Amino acid sequence: MNPLPLQFIGLTMPKVLVSDPIDQVGLDILSQVAQVDVKTGLPAEELVKIIPEYDALMIRSGTRVTKEIIEAGTHLKIIGRAGVGVDNVDVPAATRQGIVVVNSPQGNTIAAAEHAIAMMLALSRHIPEANVSVKNGQWNRKQFIGVEVYKKTLGIVGLGKIGSHVAAAAKAMGMKLLAYDPFISQDRAEQLGCRLVDLDLLIRESDYISLHMPKTEETYHLINAEALAQMKPTARIINCARGGIVDEVALAEALKSDQIAGAAVDVYENEPLEENSPLRELGQKVILTPHLGASTEEAQVNVAIDVAEQIRDVLLGLPARSAVNIPGLYPDALEQLKPYLQLAETLGNLVSQLVGGRVDFLDIRLQGDLANRDSKPVVVAALKGLLSQALRERVNYVNATIEAKERGIRVIETRDASVCDYTGSLHLEAKGSLGTHSVTGALLGDREIRVTNIDDFPINVPPTRYMLFTLHRDMPGIIGKIGSLLGSFNVNIASMQVGRKIVRGEAVMVLSLDDPLPDGLLSEIMKVAGIRDAYTVTL
């Protein structure tokens, strides 16, 4: 079922800026929940100026989303990249600002793989030049004698989604396959019919090399003069992955000096490719396309739907299925864990208020059934709760971990499946400048949150908006005195519970209040004989 358009439920429409050409189907999805402005080809300065108005930004590879644009986007909740590569987005800056970055990991896989195969065949048979020559009135068959790919060796660098599809197509054409991918197992490579080898061997033995990895610090100029020098003089290289993986100046030199036989390039270090690029001058040894890997009707529909749906969901407060900067928080897992995430957030918030100052250390213990679940989202939720006093709405699932790290909070995560008083419970212990406190909580009937322990005192209370905790000596009359004191300040008590370990020993009292504690009341409570400490908490 489509979510109800916001204008029908009386809320202001959020605004989405679409700054690259996106298929209409994506714009239609966004229009269900937002005002959509399509403004393509904007210079960076213009984007910085208008971005504060927008809640979401949807792009392809044409827009560079820099730190300046992100910092100016004070209302941005999500940046959607209609494609795979997010190297045109400053993802760390977005993460720092709590902005979700999503992509479409599979929408254009086939298009990009087919483009790489098309480039390989076009290069082998001189198709672009032969086409131009016939159109110019010539009939020159000798000039365009090509080579076959059958039985030749194709070296695939990056055996992910696109690389795997290229492998399947190349295998069907009778090619021998080598692959280099440091993150792929031997078994997976063998399943795809590839021999997994090191990069040097792949470079030396391949007749064709096709690149299909992301641009990272490790892959930047991975194919440099030295690598090109190791290639066979008959070898051809295809880059439909990312500009910058191949050193373009070195490539032009290697082609000019006949060190290698050819290159087909779709992506460039600077796009659009500079007018004076040496690659433009190399005749039929080089095929250049203007970043067309994903440019098929099918792929553009796929990525537009995929990313527009995620933007729509995030604007409606739902999780995104392909967020690149919230690893591990997949919608299915989130849905299942939702009550535990609320528990973790509440306990994080509670323990930070009990500590009352800077937190240096947080021990997160997943107990019982919870010990067998994916802990990452629970840890993120606990940190979000812990930081919510300091950062309010600025902290979210995207930036909680980075914010905690930047504040020097050391996080330790432990598991204890043997604890079985509830199906699953969570214990947080926070150490800070003003002391150490711990809280434990569990779910009642899988949904309702209960705080089951405070500083090692067993209790059983639902968290409420306003709470008062006291640490006191268990002695007659003390509960009455606190009750009267609250009454005299017109504070209504919703519920009250006492936890103690031994009779007339130390005890805690937890009061749920209908009203916030007025100024001055906490110091009055501290004066009551037998009270050792008191804390107010607002959740």
Ligand SMILES: NC(=O)C1=CN([C@@H]2O[C@H](COP(=O)(O)OP(=O)(O)OC[C@H]3O[C@@H](n4cnc5c(N)ncnc54)[C@H](O)[C@@H]3O)[C@@H](O)[C@H]2O)C=CC1
């Ligand atoms: N030309 C175009 O229009 C398009 C280009 N692309 C680009 O294609 C590339 C591959 O995309 P997908 O297959 O979807 O990504 P993917 O994430 O499925 O696969 C990438 C593979 O590269 C591997 N890898 C990472 N570092 C490596 C290294 N140092 N050496 C060798 N392999 C390494 C990874 O282990 C992974 O298996 C990306 O750079 C993407 O941006 C994607 C779509 C369209």
Ligand SMILES: O=C(O)CCC(=O)C(=O)O
């Ligand atoms: O948006 C485009 O057409 C480029 C696609 C691309 O490079 C990618 O998805 O990584």
